[in-house]
Amino acid sequence: MSYHEMTYSLGDRQVARLGYGAMQLAGPHVFGPPADEARALQVLRGAVASGVNHIDTSDFYGPHITNQLIKKALHPYADDLVIVTKIGARRDEHANWLPAFSAAELTRAVEDNLRNLGLETIDVVNLRAMFDTHGPAEGSLEAELETLIALRERGLIRHIGLSNVTAKQVVDAQALTTIACVQNLYNIANRQDEALIHHLAAQGIPYVPFFPLGGFSPLQSEQLNDVAKELNATPMQVALAWLLQHSPNILLIPGTSSPEHLQQNLASGALRLSPTAIARLDAISQH
């Protein structure tokens, strides 16, 4: 089966399991414009031309710039394209990431995303939690979700998702409203969310790992190298193929600023990992 045929539901749409994460398109530290705008536009157009119909973004990438690139490259959007954004942070002039959780900030963030993407409604908005630590931490998201529910009632948002959250926050949020997807840090080496992924799979809810390749410092491992050599693939392709085979509700949004890497990432959908290869790769995780 080619990756075009591997789909999963996201909100009320079906998307290819291999999507694209747009964060790498902004300048260094996800701040400012890209060094080569034409190349960034080429990546976006190449993704959609190759069958990607799920793009992950945020207006705090750049800020604003990544969304403006998406609009420039792809607007008017194909009917089947699902754009997912996230809100809950803002950038200062030193490129720091600061929480932005008040009702006014969340509302402004949705309006900024709409304007910069050139949309009247955003398919999915993830509320990205940010408490004391970088990673998920317990704390109530009720007030913030109420704001998003009100924005959905106004027609500005179609579906609500969560990002950087604990399993308890997912359950608590589901008591308030339908949650369309969960986006947390997860990859072959960082598997703290194992139980959450399977819990969501049982409900038909997509789990969208961020940093699927390890993020700003891509994964390095002997096992990845060995399996890649045997399959005549690259280690990054094996890391993505492992995710695709791990659970059917995993939707991939690998990020790249390179047209070549984009095509390599999409080609990972054709790789088949044997049970022996999977057992070797499973040993990479420290959890």
Ligand SMILES: NC(=O)c1ccc[n+]([C@@H]2O[C@H](COP(=O)([O-])OP(=O)(O)OC[C@H]3O[C@@H](n4cnc5c(N)ncnc54)[C@H](OP(=O)(O)O)[C@@H]3O)[C@@H](O)[C@H]2O)c1
């Ligand atoms: N919710 C959140 O808090 C959150 C946080 C982070 C990211 N995200 C989302 O998740 C998406 C994915 O995460 P990410 O982009 O940060 O990290 P990633 O997908 O794990 O990895 C991106 C890194 O891998 C490199 N890369 C990509 N394809 C490659 C290939 N085939 N061969 C070698 N290197 C390759 C990229 O460099 P090149 O540009 O040189 O290819 C970049 O340095 C983001 O784009 C963003 O949309 C969400």
